[in-house]
Amino acid sequence: MTAPSAFLVIQPQEFDMVRRNLCIGVSTFQDTPSKNFWKLMPTKQYAMDTALAAFTTLSARSATEPTRWIMIELKFTEKQWMMLFCSDNFNTAAVTHMTRGPTNSTWYQYRVFGDIPLYEGSGNILGAVEYDIYEFSWPAIGMEVWAEKCLAPRLARGWEFACCQQCGTFPTQVWWADDLNSPLQGKSRRPYCIKCWMNWLLHE
Numbered sequence: 428m429t430a431p432s433a434f435l436v437i438q439p440q441e442f443d444m445v446r447r448n449l450c451i452g453v454s455t456f457q458d459t460p461s462k463n464f465w466k467l468m469p470t471k472q473y474a475m476d477t478a479l480a481a482f483t484t485l486s487a488r489s490a491t492e493p494t495r496w497i498m499i500e501l502k503f504t505e506k507q508w509m510m511l512f513c514s515d516n517f518n519t520a521a522v523t524h525m526t527r528g529p530t531n532s533t534w535y536q537y538r539v540f541g542d543i544p545l546y547e548g549s550g551n552i553l554g555a556v557e558y559d560i561y562e563f564s565w566p567a568i569g570m571e572v573w574a575e576k577c578l579a580p581r582l583a584r585g586w587e588f589a590c591c592q593q594c595g596t597f598p599t600q601v602w603w604a605d606d607l608n609s610p611l612q613g614k615s616r617r618p619y620c621i622k623c624w625m626n627w628l629l630h631e
């Protein structure tokens with residue numbers, strides 16, 4: 428029996444960080460769900476979906492053009508998995524939380540606190556985690572699919588027809604920024620159309 432892999436899809440510039448530091452942690456990402464943890468996925472499909480749903484430049488570009496991504500497969504040993512789940516030391520890597528998928532049948536994501544080291548001698552209790560890298564391109568997913576993946580789940584209120592507070596288009600489908608979404612500095616509690624959300628992500 429081999430231990431299961433975990434997957435991550437990131438932007439090429441994020442991968443440059445990984446290559447430089449030889450570790451993966453919160454600081455690797457342009458957009459993380461928290462200052463404390465980041466997410467690993469149990470399947471390649473979930474990893475890709477998560478990357479497309481992030482508030483990142485590449486996610487916004489993926490709506491209208493083919494994009495290049497890096498998939499990292501982390502090949503934890505059984506012992507490393509045990510250490511991840513049993514560790515209470517957040518300075519080293521520790522998985523403390525898992526959530527279930529939409530069907531409730533599979534684990535959907537691992538929340539990782541701390542760094543995953545990719546080389547020996549980092550001082551991390553995990554030691555070096557083996558990994559594989561795949562570079563690939565993804566076809567444009569279209570504006571509507573992008574909004575469904577990226578905006579709808581992240582914003583407190585779904586789309587409705589209103590006036591966009593940025594470009595003034597009316598009536599148009601809008602998504603409301605919410606104070607709870609901390610990346611949205613200066614965009615609290617207002618409705619924006621899909622193009623303005625994309626512009627904001629692309630030129631943030």
Ligand SMILES: [Zn+2]
Nearest residue numbers: 591594620623
């Ligand atoms: Zn607008």
